Amino acid sequence: MRLFTRKVPKSASAPPDAPPVPLSGFAERNPVTAKHRRRWLGLDIGSSAVKIVELSRQGEAYRVEAFAVEPVPPGSVVAGNISDAGAVGEAIRKACERAGTKPRNVCAGIRDSAVVTKTLEMDASLSDRELEAEVTLEAERQMPFPVDEMAIDFEPMQLSSRDPSRVDVLLVACRLEHVVLRQEAAELGGVRLDIVDVESHAVQRAVAEVAPERQPVAFADIGASTSTLMIVDGESVVAREEQFAVDRLATDALATDAHATEPLLGLLTRLLRLVRLGNPTTPLDRLLLAGGIATTPGLAEGIGGHLKLAVEVADACRDMAVAEHTDAVSLGEHAPMLFTACGLALRGFDAVRT
Template identity: 30%
Template sequence: MAAFGSLFRRQSAPLLGLDVSSSSVKLVELGRDASGKLVLERCAIEPLERGWITDGNVEKFDEVAEAVRRVVRKSGTRTKHAALALPPSAVITKKIILPGGLSEPELEIQVESEANQYIPFSLDEVSLDFCVMGPANNATGDVEVLIAASRKEKVQDRQGLAEAAGLKAMILDVESFASRLAASRLIEQLPGQGQDAVVALFEVGAATTSMQVLRNDELIYERDQAFGGAQLTQLIVRQYGFSAEEAETKKRSGDLPDDYGTGVLKPFVASIAQEIARALQFFFTSTPYNRVDYVLLAGGSASLPGLTSAVTRQTSFACSLINPFEGMEMAGGIREKKVRREAPSYLTSCGLAMRRFQQ
């Protein structure tokens, strides 16, 4: 069977979580101390120029590959195995029910047969993988199996980026799966270990904000919306006449005119809070739910000043900024102040790195 390269399987050797998004490459490496506690060994971010990756497609392969090489060098890691991810839009997933007790080869035959019904491409054109999730709820003796498939060229692009940086892609995950894995660890730290809590997780990226609503480790709703930090860059360009590259650099460094906070940033933060409130309303009208217990923000634009309080005011739900490294030990070379500032950006890469320890 053409496989992702262990999409769902555990990789026990040292592993880099490598998140290649439209705006940057993020790297995380985790370990465990003698007591079993997670340790942040290394992390690094390398920005990408606009247009190098669009809608998950690598448009400028050589430039992105060089950025991956830079982030590996910057991190100082010697680990050569990596976990990468594709955006959900590039992956077709489907849960199916199969008889229990099948051998691996028998499962592969059944999965390929079922996949033909759900995948609008020839199986020769896709990479396919599956995972037995556990016993089926309503069918004694059967098991629930998750199928995932993506076009081979999309898989090969991610593998090629790893190889160009001297790495081997051992795992190719789905970005939303990886972010959920990292978030689940934090949800367990909520009151009552997060049991029965309805948690809305928003990842505010450059061009897209993804929303996932979780309850007891189950995804109950998801939605992507076309707004993100790139819109703030465009506002800076229009307000001050900078080029797009200058505006992005100044946004990252904070080197902006005195009226930026009140004239540009504050209205933009208010507009993001309104978009998040609107997304929650879509959730309420599309499901039996009429409230959430927690709103968690992640992503490169989630740490904008005043955003969490603006979301709380707009939605009336408790909102907090997510730190995927919360409760971890920090290795000696980690600059804790810098990491805390950038932590929301690392949610997906942290989840990818956690695949090393996933059973």
């Protein structure tokens, strides 16, 4: 894996020998450090709360070691963008204290709407260093902001279908400030950020835990200010976001008043139509529902009846073991809020597989 880590500078509070944080949606192989990385904490920073999940792995089996949900002050995170790193850092600190963990390895997420992706075609004979230089030049030409303001990552995918002497390379970039603010908030919260991953990639990993048959699955996350709907089909993810505040809903009446769900049903219908435009013939019969309101009695059934899909509450940890000191009942109750954080924790284990 090649990472433009030089594009992500250390913050002022970072130790002198601390490595910069890569923006990555891909697996970084690093067998040398694998023995030191048996636990990973996924950090999901939302508009209403910080969510953390810490996983350990033995062989291919995962165990939930800790989790927590800690509110953030209103306005400190707006549509996934951190506006008050100090407030977010304090929430991270409280979440780790509540969970009883002092994480060594942390992966945070960044919204898809903040990320730009491009597929480039490069000479397949280029060395790693030459490929990095060529991708940098292409990023300067094709990205909508200056290269010195970007955090960049890339991954060679497969040989070009048009010319086997060339290779398709996926380029991922975002504004540097998005990564730096997450790094700053993490450090203020007493943890060091190792990886920043794209949230849809984290969801993709979590979906693979609950749908190993790899059939197309829809995923809806009803957030405090932004709602997202994705279709995960194997290695492919199509996502759409829309500003939609949960406080627009009469949440107390969702379980008893069909009219209270109408704004939500309209939102999901609209987003589902948008994500299916690219491949309207893809068979789809299942939707995972995430977010704080997902466990509302009768809500999943009502959405399923409206969308003509089998809807279930999203729980990426349901088949994982749970540490004795962790409250399994509370974990189940909070599972729909922890889905993305769980996928972010899973990303860390990709980084150490040989």
